Amino acid sequence: MVARYAVVELAFEGPSSPPVPADQVPLDVVFRHESGRVVRVPGFWDGDARYLVRFNPGLEGRWTWTSEHAAPGVRGGAGELVVGPPEPGEHGPVRVAGTFHFAHDDGTPFRPVGTTVYNWLHQPDDRRAETVEAIADAGFDKLRFMVFPQAGGYVEHVPELLPFERDADGRWDVSRPVIPFFRRLDEAVELLNARGIQADVLIYNAYDNGRFALDALTEEEDAAYLRYLVARLSAHPNVWWSLCNEFDILDRPDERWTRAGERLAAVDPHDHLRSIHNWVRFYDHNRSWVTHASIQLGQATEDFGRASLFRDAYRKPIVLDEIKYEGDVPERWGRLEPQQLVHQFWISTVSGCYASHGESFTRDDGSLHIVAGGPLRGASPARLGFLRRLLEEIDGVGLDPIDNWWDEAFVAGIPGRLYVQYLGRSAPPTWTFRLPRASGSSAPRVGDRFEVDVIDTWRMTVSTVERRFVVDEVERNEAFAADAAPIELPQGEALALRIRIVD
């Protein structure tokens, strides 16, 4: 019996010299569930005479399968599989949930607190493993990394493997993938999944800088590579797709990206999350192929009232996948103090958005963690792991700003049940109970009783105030516990308040 969300791999034999070119699909397998659900999964060449189809069965029960459209010489087949419960801790691919948030396929909420190691795949095996240990231990649950190697500033190594063979003229031949390259990619994604980390796979590369010319493939070659990559990786439950980091560095019309995104949506049998990440010019995240807006704009998280505007504009989850980095390089994108980066994560949180971390301390070899990985040196990761644990405690799909019109404070939560108010890097001496109330909302009501946790976002402590607050006055946009004395706070600290309804 196969576990729900496991990678089912079917192997087929076919021609080996030459093999079916990888820009053609060697065969499809159609999987049919007893409920009537049908999934068509493309196969791919895996070296020699070996052709694979990988499938992630999201449904328990009995599936039958049949191969179709086998290329000449590829021997197809048919069979069945019985799917049982998932392995413990495996919840399936992450999807959009509640418009602005994420949940695994089985409904378990997922709260992205991600980090970034662009050239992680191209490091030696031990460095790659060490990096995963470090980010998992810190509590990160998503990693952005590139398939193609990065070149340019702070890149101090030469990749061992490249993705394709070259033709007689020295041009990349996308019909001949380098199998060890892609097997390493498989293993890398599995390594992340074993530690509960989502693989946010950056498909194309804006940092080639003429070094490998992998940014000079034609659109047709890009499409062939995309189909191969997706056929190969899509069955892994922890895959997210990002077309490119800083796509607008490349001189390509947006229409080419749109076609690539729509192609991705069309060819992925498991319908993983899809995004595209900007440098200075935004892609139109309202496009239907985009599942969530992956945005670079650190400024949007540097003060209240900004990032939430992207929710208004896109009505999709907002992931601020680059808000500058904790580190010590001279460039202004890489010299944040850890307190500031943690501050920006908390602002993102009460804006109903998500953010990603990166570390840019100069390594001994001249590289940076965001390029090459290794141990983390910064002070922010522990605090972000703490934030993630608090996010995991939310009994609901996620935090939404309660009243987008409210100017004086920004509070996110679940109306009537949970409110998180971030007081910034320097809290006032006291806080008086007051909850925002969206126009038209019925919550909270008079008589509702709340407990308040004082969260020190830097010291990573949660202290519950030993009193209950009973709502006794409800106005159109605010609710009060008029009789309650103010709460005394450790003034000047970076605090948040968690205000929970109690029975």
Place this chain on the structure above:
Amino acid sequence: MVARYAVVELAFEGPSSPPVPADQVPLDVVFRHESGRVVRVPGFWDGDARYLVRFNPGLEGRWTWTSEHAAPGVRGGAGELVVGPPEPGEHGPVRVAGTFHFAHDDGTPFRPVGTTVYNWLHQPDDRRAETVEAIADAGFDKLRFMVFPQAGGYVEHVPELLPFERDADGRWDVSRPVIPFFRRLDEAVELLNARGIQADVLIYNAYDNGRFALDALTEEEDAAYLRYLVARLSAHPNVWWSLCNEFDILDRPDERWTRAGERLAAVDPHDHLRSIHNWVRFYDHNRSWVTHASIQLGQATEDFGRASLFRDAYRKPIVLDEIKYEGDVPERWGRLEPQQLVHQFWISTVSGCYASHGESFTRDDGSLHIVAGGPLRGASPARLGFLRRLLEEIDGVGLDPIDNWWDEAFVAGIPGRLYVQYLGRSAPPTWTFRLPRASGSSAPRVGDRFEVDVIDTWRMTVSTVERRFVVDEVERNEAFAADAAPIELPQGEALALRIRIVD
């Protein structure tokens, strides 16, 4: 000879009892310019046996015209017209310019500083004229108003005219428009144009509240009304179209609005500006029929760094067409202090965006200026007129944020030539010369010489500092005049700085 941008009206005879129903186009006229440009203009019924075609010739020179598709009984024709220079001061319809700004058809920049009188059309003639005098004298150059009458809070009058006849069952018959209603609309738009004010026409109505049932037309009836309205008004050079104010109050799927917007784009021969305005949920302003994002979200203008994010999201002009109102009503949308409203306009300005004014002091009759018009009582209009005059002085298409990544201050301008920095409602005692510099920009350069104007946004004064500032140090993201002593400022006032290059 006809003036460029004048309304050319061709009259045709046709059946009068019954006339050609107004949900059918009685005839088209095709205008052909000697350059090869062709414009097809739909006609409309104007009462009795009278059928009109209105055309605004944007090109000087010789045009010929021929009627086509005349309905039975409508006598078409053919002819020619010679178009000469425009009337003095007439610059033609406003279009998008420079991605984020506006210019008239002849290239003259247009800087919207608008106001709002929703039910203006339904007031007595003298009130309507008085309102236009008041807003023109204050310096407003755009007026948002509704075609259909408003009902509900603060509406203290009954409209004299309604747009359609009723059928035997009492339902609106959109095939029988009330001609005096629409002639009044013509005159209203002309009255605005005579004072240089753009007519931002709100086509559908979310404030009917069941009173007139004009929000209960079918989609087909809405479409017939739209075609009639556009055929009738489109030749006026000062028309802007807005599908609806607070569209999301109405319980309609977004797709219906999209179809209406696309229909509007298809039927308007003069291709006027098109938008749709939200209550709490945004429309997708990335849609191609939308020419500029008309947004309600006061919060976005209450602090720096917010409104400019909409530029990133939409890459179109951003007009914050409701940022709460100056007034004294208890509701939080209508009790801004004038200083605060002026502040929000200045924040909009340095965010590279535009905003609209409205006044909500309670009138003697219980209504508000934003509903019924009349004289303006507030203190903000004079300051907004002052702002508009400053905007008119910009030698360029408009102000763009110089460095969207810069956290500490928000400065908009034209790189190397003009910088406007708003110092907020309470200026510091001094300002030291420093200009932001976008990554990759060459401006400003060492040796560039600047003058600085200190603008008191409330007292409406401009004082030029009697010194020149010579750039002597240029870093990646900033430029300095290192030797220049700080400028002393009237501390605590609401100031802006205008930093101009000089020869």
